[in-house]
Amino acid sequence: MRPSPRLVVALAALPLALTACGGGGSGSTSSAPPSISAHSADNRPVKGGGTLNIALNADPDALDPSISTTLVGREVFANMCEKLYDIDASASLVPQLATALPEVSDDGKEVTIKLRQGVKFNDGTPFDAEAVKKSLDRHRTWEKSARQADLAAVSEVTAVDPATVRLTLSQAFTPLTAQLADRAGMIMSPKALDAAADNFGASPVCVGPFTFASRTSGSQIVLDKAPDYYDAAKVKLDRLVYKIIVDPNVRAANLKSGDVQVADQLATTTVKGVQTDPNLTVVSGGGLGYYGITINTGNANGSTEQPGTVNTALAKSPELREAFELALDRDVINKTVYNGLHEVDCYPVALDSPYRSKDLQCPKRDLSKAKQLVQASGVPAPVPVTLTSPNDAVNQRLAQVIQQMAKEAGFDVSVQTAEFVSTLEQGKSGKFDVLLNGWSGRVDPDGNLTNLVTTKGSNNYSGMSDPGIDDPIKQAAAESDPAKRAELYGSSMRRAAELRGVLYLYHNKYYLGMSKNVAGVQYFKDGLPRFVTAGFAA
Incomplete structure (x- = not known):
């Protein structure tokens, strides 16, 4: 559906500082996206x-692999805290502190990892299986850890010998190697952990x-x-x-x-x-992650607590959430806010993922139906919505475009801004109505789903809780056949799309x-x- 003339006029009337900002770049929707090549490695001598000075777009949260949740934190870790595994230029999983991909038993419940030898942490402490065990146990059992869901299938970690670790699982868990290629696989100096305990992030020590x-x-x-x-x-x-x-x-x-x-x-x-x-x-x-609009549907007491009642118009009415989505035009958002440089989508798994069901379709803007749903909801229009946005210029621009689009359908969106890390805290605690936020993405779709949309997931800011979401994701994690996993993930994502706890807008391309x-x-x-x-x- 084409955007209405009134919407086009409204978007054109947004402040000039937002439509034509920065370094000679243009915010115009008429300019073609610049041609930019993907980059794997620059091998010039x-x-x-x-000293290399690097500009980050936000201040990372704690530099503690067990509790970090930000992309900018991962950027710093990438050069300071190595993992058991990593990805390469083709996004394939490869050993990093391990020497080979894991050996997995026939029933999938025993995983053996061989480790590099002769390696030291950056404080000179030897790297060995006991150090790996200490970090993995902290990741999976510490009450403050954001890695618990990543390693939930691991019931025991055993140091078999100095160069071998065995992970015993409660059930087969296919995404484990991918989890160990992110923060759940970062190994911290046991000496530094003993000295700093919960304050490790103030002066982190890893291999790197x-x-x-x-x-x-x-x-x-x-x-x-x-x-x-x-x-x-x-x-x-x-x-x-x-x-x-x-x-x-x-x-x-x-x-x-x-x-x-x-x-x-x-x-x-x-x-x-x-x-x-x-x-x-x-x-x-990039391209693995996503950005979108999280609607608080049940996060009454914190994302890891039992879902409860949230007394906002959108939380109480699935019809209003549908209307809110139908008021949005993802293509116009991409062109207006991002010069067409992202990949429009309404699901959290990358468009080119082998685990992406081919039949997943996104709704187009349908203003007429959106208005009908608002009217049928019984909530007097304009329906109040409070949208929390990070306070950078681009997110504020996005918030304004959403505000204008939703207004046409009968929503009164007020925008509140806060520092990026503060918005994450609001998301975790459930102290929001609607929130702009995203996820940097993982190569295995479990990393884009389990912690983010299943019941009591640490990053399930929406507070969604539904067996139609949880069960297929759990089954897919124990399944080794890619086609069956794709089918299960598709089932879960379709159910999540019906509940609309998250309205995905696009997959992030990073420049x-x-x-x-x-x-x-x-x-x-x-x-x-x-x-x-x-x-x-x-």
Whole structure:
């Protein structure tokens, strides 16, 4: 359905600072998306030494792998805290601190992992099976851990010998290797854990090419080259300095001025301007994650607590939630807010995933039906909705577009803004009506679903709880056949789409801006810049 003339006029009337912001980039919907190549690795030779300044678009939460929940935190971890497994340029799972993919018993309930030998943590402590056991047990049993759902199938971790770990599972769990390729597989120094306990994130110690040096909240995080890294000869840079620059226009300006040499997650409104600078380049990554609108349907006391009653119009009425979705035009949102640089979708699993059912279809904007549903709900129009948005310019732009679209269907959307991490806290606690937020994505669809839409999942901010969602996801995790897993995930996602606890808008494409004299950066589909081989071009 085409957007109504009144909507087009309303969007055109949004503030000029939002429609044409940043570094010569244009917010116009008429300009074609710039051509940007995907980037796996830049293999030009680099010289040794130097400090690389990287602009992050938000301040990470605690740098503790057990409790971290932010993408920007994962970006820092990628160069400081190695995992048992990782992904490569083709998004395939590969060993990192392990030496091979896991050996799995016939019943799927025993998983054996062989470990690298001769490795040290960045405080000089030996890396071995006992250290792996200590970290995995913390991830899966600590009451504050956000990794509990990731490792829920693991009932016991055994150090068989210094180079071998055995995981005993309560049931077969196919996504385990993918979970161990993210924060659930990050191994922390046992010495640092004993010394810092719950405060580990203030001075984290892992195995990695760079080691934590300092952090100034809201300003910067400094990592130094790690002298004990097992592949230290590969590491050329002396130091990484992550600078927190929330404003996308300032981030692009700092890249152009040379104050930073790399800028993460360029706003799509600034991509074109960065591209036109002869000293800079833009490469794309990501696509595994999503962004959308979370509606609080049952998160009365916290996402990990039993769902309860939420007294808002949208929470109480499935018909109003349907109307709210039908008021939105995802294609117009992508063009108006993001210059068409994201992948429009209404489901959380990537469009090119082998686990994506082919029959999943997205509803088009249907303003007439949306109005009918509002009228039939019995709630006097305009229906009040409070939308919480991170306070950066792009999210505020998105919130305004949603506000204008929903108004035409009979909703009165008021927008509240807060710091990014504060919005996450509101999501966890259930202290919101409607929330803009997303997920950075995982290669296995379980990582985009279990913790986010199943009952009492730590990131299930909506508070959805339904056997039609939970059961197929649980069954798919124990299934090894990809086709059967895709069918089960499809069933679960269709049910979640009916409940509309999350209205997915698009899959994130990430755009990394870099100085052309920076080489050796690895940038894969997870959108995490890896600087282990990076440096300044020789």
